Amino acid sequence: MTLDPVLYLASASPRRRELLALLERPFALVLPAVEECRGPDEAAADYVRRLARDKALAGAALAPRPLPVLAGDTIVVVDGDVLEKPRDQEHGLAMLRRLSGRSHQVMTAMALAWNGRCEGVLVTTEVSFRSMTAAEMLRYWQSGEPADKAGGYGIQGLGGRFVARIDGSYSAVVGLPLVETEALLDRAGLAPL
Template sequence: MSPVLYLASASPRRRELLAQLELPFELVLPQVEERRAPHEAAADYVRRLARDKALAGRAMAPRPLPVLAGDTIVVVDGEVLEKPVDRADGLAMLSRLSGRSHLVMTAMALAHRGGCELTLVTTEVTFRALSASDKARYWASGEPADKAGGYGIQGLGGRFVSRIDGSYSAVVGLPLVETEALLQRAGILPR
């Protein structure tokens, strides 16, 4: 079956979630610098990254199909926690998240001939208290090294989550309900 859109993402989690919408897609992998501008609000930052990835993907796509892209950030006390740069940074992130709530923001952008449409989903996630051993063992697993906020809810990090208020799939990296609606508005999926 011929693809109806491109996914601009190297994330296996986004690919798995998009596959649940049962539409054929191919990948494009644009390179977009992920650097927050001074004083840029977290929501603006994640929306900009998603839009930039979708537009860059559209520019490099071999066929004139729509391009879907996303980005996910973790926010605690107004600070954006990116992917950890090393072990010390990863353990510090886990310490900040321990025993409290934080926000996970996932933006999805769809670039097509009519422009670029965006959706943003914010989910509140609460962690149980983490011991030093919890954090050290989790870091040693290798899982948190490439994850925003230093954890993955869909993997071993899920055992730290005591509560979630919002979209689980958005925390994983692609909000299914909102992405389906975005694709329906663009006429890619039937309503």
């Protein structure tokens, strides 16, 4: 028996869908087109919050039924620079070189639009990579996994072997902070079924 959705997820990310399913609220998808372009003086945290909010509001405008719309965005930040998805192999390998043997921040913002409101949350997690060889980076790039990931890696896949330590939310690094998202859904009256 399929349950009627109680909300929409405005995301094409399979990882976000898998994580949201763990919160036991049936959902459907809406896929708004939102340009991801950081303003010249926009702080990383403000940027990722704005993207999540823009996606939630754009999703609400597309939603076929008046249900809450959840959206999120994830960025990787190192030395104040935002590392989004790599453009190509050269860019992806440059990202991995920057991350090798050091720490960076993963920022995931979630936003929920409902009843004319939009509320959000930002979760920042510190991730430390072990040192990687050039051969490891190339082999990892050639796996295809990094091509569509913020920062050029996926902690939940092959890229997890480079992660020496995390301080914060693992699920936020994957793309949807479970604890904070559940609290957001609870505040909107969306209890688990």
